[in-house]
Amino acid sequence: MPYDSVVPALLEIRDLVIHYAADQGASVVAVDEVSLDVEEGEVVGLLGESGCGKTTLLLAILGLLSPPARVMRGSIRFRGRDLLALGGLEQRRVRGAEVSIVFQEPSQALNPVRRVGPQVAEVVAAHRRWSGLRCREEASLRLAEVGFTEVDRVYDAYPHELSGGQRQRVVLAQALACRPALVLADEPTASLDSTTQAELRALLGSLQSRFGLALLLVSHDLGALAALARRVLVMYAGRLVEAGRPGQVFHDPLHPYSRGLLRAFPHSVVSGAAPEPGLPVAIPGSPPDLSRLPPGCAFEPRCPDRVPACLERPPQEVRPGEDRRVRCFTYGG
Amino acid sequence: MEAEQALVRVSGLNKRYARRGGRGSPDVQALADVDLEIAPGAILALVGESGSGKSTLARCVARLEEPESGRIWFEGEDVLALRGRRLRPFRERVQLVLQDSAAALDPRLSAVEIVAEPLEILGRGGKRERRARALALLETVGLPSAWGERRPAELSGGQRQRLAIARALAVLPRLLILDEAFAGLDVSIQAQIAGLLEDLRIRHRLTFLYVSHDLALMARLAREVAVLFEGRIVERGPVARLFAQPSHAHTRALIAAVPAWPTAPPRVS
Numbered sequence: 001m002p003y004d005s006v007v008p009a010l011l012e013i014r015d016l017v018i019h020y021a022a023d024q025g026a027s028v029v030a031v032d033e034v035s036l037d038v039e040e041g042e043v044v045g046l047l048g049e050s051g052c053g054k055t056t057l058l059l060a061i062l063g064l065l066s067p068p069a070r071v072m073r074g075s076i077r078f079r080g081r082d083l084l085a086l087g088g089l090e091q092r093r094v095r096g097a098e099v100s101i102v103f104q105e106p107s108q109a110l111n112p113v114r115r116v117g118p119q120v121a122e123v124v125a126a127h128r129r130w131s132g133l134r135c136r137e138e139a140s141l142r143l144a145e146v147g148f149t150e151v152d153r154v155y156d157a158y159p160h161e162l163s164g165g166q167r168q169r170v171v172l173a174q175a176l177a178c179r180p181a182l183v184l185a186d187e188p189t190a191s192l193d194s195t196t197q198a199e200l201r202a203l204l205g206s207l208q209s210r211f212g213l214a215l216l217l218v219s220h221d222l223g224a225l226a227a228l229a230r231r232v233l234v235m236y237a238g239r240l241v242e243a244g245r246p247g248q249v250f251h252d253p254l255h256p257y258s259r260g261l262l263r264a265f266p267h268s269v270v271s272g273a274a275p276e277p278g279l280p281v282a283i284p285g286s287p288p289d290l291s292r293l294p295p296g297c298a299f300e301p302r303c304p305d306r307v308p309a310c311l312e313r314p315p316q317e318v319r320p321g322e323d324r325r326v327r328c329f330t331y332g333g
Numbered sequence: 334m335e336a337e338q339a340l341v342r343v344s345g346l347n348k349r350y351a352r353r354g355g356r357g358s359p360d361v362q363a364l365a366d367v368d369l370e371i372a373p374g375a376i377l378a379l380v381g382e383s384g385s386g387k388s389t390l391a392r393c394v395a396r397l398e399e400p401e402s403g404r405i406w407f408e409g410e411d412v413l414a415l416r417g418r419r420l421r422p423f424r425e426r427v428q429l430v431l432q433d434s435a436a437a438l439d440p441r442l443s444a445v446e447i448v449a450e451p452l453e454i455l456g457r458g459g460k461r462e463r464r465a466r467a468l469a470l471l472e473t474v475g476l477p478s479a480w481g482e483r484r485p486a487e488l489s490g491g492q493r494q495r496l497a498i499a500r501a502l503a504v505l506p507r508l509l510i511l512d513e514a515f516a517g518l519d520v521s522i523q524a525q526i527a528g529l530l531e532d533l534r535i536r537h538r539l540t541f542l543y544v545s546h547d548l549a550l551m552a553r554l555a556r557e558v559a560v561l562f563e564g565r566i567v568e569r570g571p572v573a574r575l576f577a578q579p580s581h582a583h584t585r586a587l588i589a590a591v592p593a594w595p596t597a598p599p600r601v602s
Contacts, residue, residue: 049519050490164383190517193382193546198590220520223592250594264524266550267592274576275552275591279531282524 008080009037010214011061011099011182016074018056018065028291030056030069032238038182041212045225045246047261048235051287054218057235058184061216062101063091078182097127100175104187106167109174110159116170117143117155123177142173147203165196169203176207182214189221201227222267226250231323234258237288237298239314243325254326256303257283297329305330338409340508340540341371341394346403348389348564363389364400365564371508371540378543378551380587381561390561391510391544395427396420408507425455428501430494432513437497438485444471445481448499455504470499474529491522495529502533509534512544527554549591552576560584 018031030053038044048054059065061076063083076083078099086094103109110119121139124130130138140151146169148154159167168188175183188204189197201224208215208228219225225232225246232249234242234257242255253259260283268275285302294300300310307329309315315333317325327333348364363386371377379387392398394405396412405412407423415423431437438447448467452458458466468478474495485493494514501509511530515523534541545551551558552572559569562583568575579585 049521194548194590195382195586197592221592222594226592226594261521264521266520266523266547266553267594268549272576272588272591272593274573275549277572278553279527280520280524280550280553282528283521 008077010040010042010079011036011038011216012075012077013037013057013061014075014077016057016060016076017072018053018060019070019072021068021070022291026291029238029293030290031060032293034074034235034238034240036233036240036243038214038216040181041208041214042230043208043215043217043228045229045232046216046218046235047220047225047232047258048218049261049287051290052235053238053290054235055186058101058186058216058218061184062095062099064095093127096123096180097178098180099182099184100178100180101184101186102168102171102175102188104190106164106171106191107159109171110167112159115156115158116162116167117157120170120173120177123174127178139173139177142176143170145176145207146170146173163196164192165200168192168200172200172203172207176211176213179211180213182216185215185217185219187219187221188217189219189224197221198223204228222250222265234261237293238290239298239327240317240325241299241327244321245323248321248324254320254324254331255299255328256305256330257299260302297327309333338373339370339406340373340375340408341369341542342404342406343367343369343390343394344404346390346393346405347401348386348393348398349401362564364393364403367403367564367566369394369559369566371542373507373540374538376534376541376543376554376556378545378555378558379561380545380548380551380558381583382546385561386564387544387561388512389564391429391512391542394508394542395429395510396423397429421455425504426507427510428504428506428508429510429512430497430501430514432516438493438500440485443482443484444476444488444496445478447485447496448503451500451503467499467503470503471496473502473533474499475525489522490518491526494518494522494526498526498530498533502537505537506539508540508542510542510544513546514543515545515547515550523550530554548587552591560587 013034013036016031016034019027020030022028034057046054060071071084110116117139120142121135124135124138140155143151143154189200192200205228217229229246231243232246233240234255236257242249242258249258250262253262263281266275266280283302288298296311297314300306309329315327315329317327318332319325320331346364346367349360350363351360367390379390381387389398393400412423445464445467448470449463452463468481471478471481476492476495543551543555557571558575559566560581560583567581568584575584576588579588
């Protein structure tokens with residue numbers, strides 16, 4: 001596991017704590033003691049539900065958090081540089097050029113009244129001192145790379161003239177405009193039809209290997225995680241509760257939350273086979289209020305395996321096997 | 334008609350839309366000669382990509398769209414012949430739950446008012462009675478009655494979907510049309526709503542017509558799947574048969590797109 005290797009990883013996050021200030025001095029704990037690495041060219045999957053803090057985490061990496069969100073502790077290092085210590089100008093140099101992001105909803109990421117080609121070219125222009133013509137050529141290249149064959153037609157199209165899958169490919173071209181080393185993807189396939197999801201999944205995989213991209217992929221698309229990720233992290237109530245290789249996490253989840261979450265997925269266990277008959281199984285209860293986290297494990301109220309210790313303090317991370325991390329008293333904690 | 338009367342029968346349905354952007358471009362044939370039968374108590378899913386016509390078909394069945402030609406019967410009654418006041422009993426028997434319940438719910442009303450509104454429109458009971466019934470319905474769908482005064486914006490996506498279901502149930506429908514009712518919800522919330530719907534279906538003897546692009550989820554929820562492609566039902570059958578012997582290329586494409594677990598044991602690099 002690269003977690004404590006001597007050579008620094010491309011992205012190193014250590015003990016990150018992010019709060020949102022709420023009314024009357026209260027605070028909401030969005031990210032709590034998160035540590036993770038993404039190696040050069042590595043795909044790391046992040047699985048978690050609404051409100052678990054995954055989007056806050058991505059925005060923090062990009063330096064896009066603004067009040068009431070505040071980094072309380074911890075560090076985010078990219079290529080050895082502390083991103084949290086950079087000034088606004090230096091942050092802008094990194095953002096979009098070395099680290100970029102793909103959001104879930106392409107229709108919100110694109111300006112509806114402008115043609116899509118210039119929207120890719122302007123990303124290039126923001127980071128390179130190139131002529132307009134050269135930025136345009138570069139943008140056309142990116143559009144070809146994300147699978148468009150009629151590049152000139154697409155370049156001059158408005159977002160509404162493209163399908164959802166095509167729009168998401170334009171957003172991908174934007175994210176790749178300056179050949180970043182790291183792409184953050186926040187549910188990039190969630191708004192698409194299942195057949196289009198499968199196409200985008202394949203495209204992400206081929207771009208990733210072709211350009212040696214590192215990818216931090218937040219997704220509920222198990223197919224994408226299974227096909228692309230080398231490691232999968234599971235996040236609950238602001239904490240990483242489990243990490244491991246996809247085969248390990250999906251077939252032998254350690255944390256009770258991971259087990260519950262995976263039972264709720266409708267997908268087939270074997271490709272091409274019908275999903276198991278019967279309804280997906282729900283996790284009882286609902287996620288905790290992040291402004292009133294319990295002193296113990298945040299999953300305790302919903303957990304089928306709870307023990308008295310769960311109420312007292314949050315479990316520490318343990319490593320029950322090679323490449324695996326879990327925060328649960330079942331394994332020592 | 335046969336001994337066991339179909340709840341819904343659709344015959345030769347055609348529907349066109351003018352293509353967006355116009356300029357002489359040809360119309361889109363949203364539905365092409367569609368026949369469909371739904372038995373009472375069925376759980377049928379219409380599955381297909383965006384633009385396959387699945388929502389148009391569901392909206393025609395709910396009589397929210399007028400087809401160019403074709404017939405629709407509900408409990409043996411010619412639905413397309415109904416007009417004005419005579420539509421009301423039909424509207425009670427067929428209810429819809431849509432994808433984005435946030436957009437479908439009046440943001441100014443409280444949860445309890447939203448559920449009581451259809452009863453008010455139909456002139457059912459007094460104000461106090463309607464309120465009591467609405468509170469009971471909120472409990473039924475798992476929303477504590479203490480939340481009755483909250484507005485849609487103060488509820489989570491899953492809670493809003495529960496609210497939309499409570500509202501649909503207020504008028505005691507026979508057919509519930511659920512058009513992408515799970516889209517945008519977290520998987521564990523999806524599973525909760527699926528469990529709730531199954532309880533309600535049994536308790537209220539409902540018939541379900543699901544509309545979704547998500548074959549994986551539909552395979553878990555529905556008994557039968559009808560695959561739509563370019564405005565036609567190209568295949569229909571029980572879930573197991575559909576997966577085992579898909580006869581249409583588009584069904585095979587949808588099956589191939591169902592995500593699968595990563596293979597175990599893991600590769601060690």
